[in-house]
Amino acid sequence: xxxxxxxxxxxxxxxxxxxxxxxxxxxxxxxxxxxxxxxxxxxxxxxxxxxxxxxxxxxxxxxxxxxxxxxxxxxxxxxxxxxxxxxxxxxxxxxxxxxxxxxxxxxxxxxxxxxxxxxxxxxxxxxxxxxxxxxxxxxxxxxxxxxxxxxxxxxxxxxxxxxxxxxxxxxxxxxxxxxxxxxxxxxxxxxxxxxxxxxxxxxxxxxxxxxxxxxxxxxxxxxxxxxxxxxxxxxxxxxxxx
Amino acid sequence: xxxxxxxxxxxxxxxxxxxxxxxxxxxxxxxxxxxxxxxxxxxxxxxxxxxxxxxxxxxxxxxxxxxxxxxxxxxxxxxxxxxxxxxxxxxxxxxxxxxxxxxxxxxxxxxxxxxxxxxxxxxxxxxxxxxxxxxxxxxxxxxxxxxxxxxxxxxxxxxxxxxxxxxxxxxxxxxxxxxxxxxxxxxxxxxxxxxxxxxxxxxxxxxxxxxxxxxxxxxxxxxxxxxxxxxxxxxxxxxxxxxxxxxxxxxxxxxxxxxxxxxxxxxxxxxxxxxxxxxxxxxxxxxxxxxxxxxxxxxxxxxxxxxxxxxxxxxxxxxxxxxxxxxxxxxxxxxxxxxxxxxxxxxxxxxxxxxxxxxxxxxxxxxxxxxxxxxxxxxxxxxxxxxxxxxxxxxxxxxxxxxxxxxxxxxxxxxxxxxxxxxxxxxxxxxxxxxxxxxxxxxxxxxxxxxxxxxxxxxxxxxxxxxx
Numbered sequence: 001x002x003x004x005x006x007x008x009x010x011x012x013x014x015x016x017x018x019x020x021x022x023x024x025x026x027x028x029x030x031x032x033x034x035x036x037x038x039x040x041x042x043x044x045x046x047x048x049x050x051x052x053x054x055x056x057x058x059x060x061x062x063x064x065x066x067x068x069x070x071x072x073x074x075x076x077x078x079x080x081x082x083x084x085x086x087x088x089x090x091x092x093x094x095x096x097x098x099x100x101x102x103x104x105x106x107x108x109x110x111x112x113x114x115x116x117x118x119x120x121x122x123x124x125x126x127x128x129x130x131x132x133x134x135x136x137x138x139x140x141x142x143x144x145x146x147x148x149x150x151x152x153x154x155x156x157x158x159x160x161x162x163x164x165x166x167x168x169x170x171x172x173x174x175x176x177x178x179x180x181x182x183x184x185x186x187x188x189x190x191x192x193x194x195x196x197x198x199x200x201x202x203x204x205x206x207x208x209x210x211x212x213x214x215x216x217x218x219x220x221x222x223x224x225x226x227x228x229x230x231x232x233x234x235x236x237x238x239x240x241x242x
Numbered sequence: 243x244x245x246x247x248x249x250x251x252x253x254x255x256x257x258x259x260x261x262x263x264x265x266x267x268x269x270x271x272x273x274x275x276x277x278x279x280x281x282x283x284x285x286x287x288x289x290x291x292x293x294x295x296x297x298x299x300x301x302x303x304x305x306x307x308x309x310x311x312x313x314x315x316x317x318x319x320x321x322x323x324x325x326x327x328x329x330x331x332x333x334x335x336x337x338x339x340x341x342x343x344x345x346x347x348x349x350x351x352x353x354x355x356x357x358x359x360x361x362x363x364x365x366x367x368x369x370x371x372x373x374x375x376x377x378x379x380x381x382x383x384x385x386x387x388x389x390x391x392x393x394x395x396x397x398x399x400x401x402x403x404x405x406x407x408x409x410x411x412x413x414x415x416x417x418x419x420x421x422x423x424x425x426x427x428x429x430x431x432x433x434x435x436x437x438x439x440x441x442x443x444x445x446x447x448x449x450x451x452x453x454x455x456x457x458x459x460x461x462x463x464x465x466x467x468x469x470x471x472x473x474x475x476x477x478x479x480x481x482x483x484x485x486x487x488x489x490x491x492x493x494x495x496x497x498x499x500x501x502x503x504x505x506x507x508x509x510x511x512x513x514x515x516x517x518x519x520x521x522x523x524x525x526x527x528x529x530x531x532x533x534x535x536x537x538x539x540x541x542x543x544x545x546x547x548x549x550x551x552x553x554x555x556x557x558x559x560x561x562x563x564x565x566x567x568x569x570x571x572x573x574x575x576x577x578x579x580x581x582x583x584x585x586x587x588x589x590x591x592x593x594x595x596x597x598x599x600x601x602x603x604x605x606x607x608x609x610x611x612x613x614x615x616x617x618x619x620x621x622x623x624x625x626x627x628x629x630x631x632x633x634x635x636x637x638x639x640x641x642x643x644x645x646x647x648x649x650x651x652x653x654x655x656x657x658x659x660x661x662x663x664x665x666x667x668x669x670x671x672x673x674x675x676x677x678x679x680x681x682x683x684x685x686x687x688x689x690x691x692x693x694x695x696x697x698x699x700x701x702x703x704x705x706x707x708x709x710x
Contacts, residue, residue: 052704055612057611057612057703057704057707058702058703058704077616077617078616078617078618081611081614081615081616081617081619082614082616084611084612084613084614085613085614085615086614090612090613092612092707096605096608096609096612096707097609098606098609100254100258109251109610109613110613110614112243112244112247112251113243113610113613113614113615113616113619114614115243115244118244118246118247157613161614
């Protein structure tokens with residue numbers, strides 16, 4: 001299985017006054033096409049930082065992120081914007097929707113940045129919103145929706161520009177357990193049905209075990225020795241089985 | 243991101259904070275309103291002066307004087323010029339006038355010639371200064387418009403053109419042109435008749451001039467007085483013309499005009515003004531002044547230089563116009579500067595609004611970056627917001643400026659009317675001023691947006707998404 005995404009010796013150190021705080025140390029990781037990888041760890045272990053670096057929202061102090069073998073930092077800030085726009089799609093714990101805009105407008109905004117033809121934008125936005133089960137909520141603003149619905153809008157927005165990898169940062173962190181399950185199923189379905197590569201950060205190991213093919217653990221910014229927690233079959237195994 | 247999308251986003255952001263946007267825009271409206279009304283005042287005054295010069299075709303007019311009288315020096319305030327005499331100066335005589343007439347680009351050259359005479363109509367008479375003009379000047383302003391009748395067709399016709407003023411003095415009140423003065427006399431006590439101007443055309447008048455009787459000059463010492471006798475010349479009224487008033491028309495303000503050929507046959511004392519008597523060598527110098535008209539503005543300077551090389555002083559109004567333009571430029575700049583200060587204050591309002599907006603929208607900027615917005619996209623959104631404030635504020639500012647100048651014009655004309663001045667448009671808004679002010683407004687607003695836009699673009703997405 002080819003690696004669509006790879007990190008090599010990735011490090012991030014924050015500076016607070018004269019004190020250097022290492023958050024991520026020498027993380028090397030490969031994510032295969034079609035794989036659902038979960039990154040687990042305690043609060044402050046560097047999970048979100050790792051996801052931000054992979055997503056091009058932040059820049060590493062050491063190491064690099066490669067997409068299909070190409071360093072995402074090699075084409076400057078514009079290259080990073082392109083990476084965020086087309087290669088990855090972000091889902092956040094706190095949804096990060098624009099409150100003044102409707103579900104349709106929030107998704108359309110991502111399409112506008114993605115240079116999707118203007119005439120087709122509304123149709124495409126509606127299509128992805130329907131695909132996450134929000135066909136009846138197109139004209140509603142985030143404040144008028146439940147947490148689960150808002151997170152579905154965020155998922156739809158992340159899918160709008162047909163990314164290669166979906167990055168989910170604690171996507172169920174702000175949701176009750178029933179809704180969490182629904183969102184987890186949604187992500188798993190995207191992986192299963194469309195073969196979408198998913199990289200999810202969570203502190204809930206059982207959830208990770210339920211949806212991910214593979215789980216890696218971060219501890220104090222370092223990758224713990226790989227251990228198999230999940231019961232889900234490998235995407236490769238799955239493909240062979242089917 | 244396409245411009246249409248940037249524009250839509252910027253617009254939506256401005257609408258979201260309606261009151262703040264409106265107040266910021268109001269600042270720009272006032273700034274541009276002040277700028278255009280002030281500059282349009284300067285431009286309006288300039289237009290009034292230059293229009294008058296153009297209407298009277300004075301751009302192409304040149305005045306030639308003998309070089310021994312440095313008219314330019316005197317006009318520019320150099321008093322010593324009056325004392326300086328150039329002995330080798332060329333004589334401004336008929337031969338010189340002829341040579342000027344032959345210069346390329348000259349349509350007309352004629353000497354300034356006036357003489358005192360008594361105008362007699364029936365029983366009544368009045369003293370008047372008679373101006374001698376060639377028939378050719380009738381094609382030029384201010385002689386191409388007469389209240390009644392026509393200008394001379396030939397230089398030798400025995401005709402005269404009179405002003406309503408001099409006609410009044412000999413007992414004729416014209417019905418139409420006099421209305422402006424508002425002093426209508428009537429009744430048995432007045433021997434003036436109110437007549438139409440047309441009815442006076444064709445009427446004969448007599449021009450009485452004084453001559454010195456040369457044969458009796460020898461007796462002057464014995465009799466103790468000059469042997470002056472009067473000679474009458476009969477002329478026909480062919481036209482009636484109002485004395486011109488206004489800038490640069492002084493040398494054409496006359497009540498009685500006769501054609502040059504006819505004037506040559508009218509016997510008269512051979513000096514035209516006291517200046518002649520002041521000359522050291524008396525009457526040999528020829529004319530005091532010769533009027534020259536050039537074909538076009540382009541010809542003025544070459545004609546001027548040619549005549550100068552003939553040894554005369556030349557005063558071209560076009561030269562003075564350059565000085566006018568410079569002075570008006572200074573006036574416009576000063577007025578514009580006051581307006582610009584108002585606009586710059588408004589631009590600080592734009593900076594303030596935009597920076598506040600960035601603080602409020604930090605998270606939103608982070609979201610836009612997370613979903614693929616580049617620094618350029620973010621910058622453009624804020625730029626377009628600032629530019630929109632400038633464009634809308636500028637357009638409404640022009641409207642405000644228009645209203646202000648219209649009101650000011652009415653008020654100022656109301657105060658000028660008792661002074662007997664004709665209503666004038668004191669303000670002028672040419673297209674360049676409107677377009678210039680609008681562009682300036684957008685430009686200043688965009689400049690005001692530079693810092694906020696750059697700051698918005700620099701927002702770190704990770705920080706911004708953590709922002710509440």
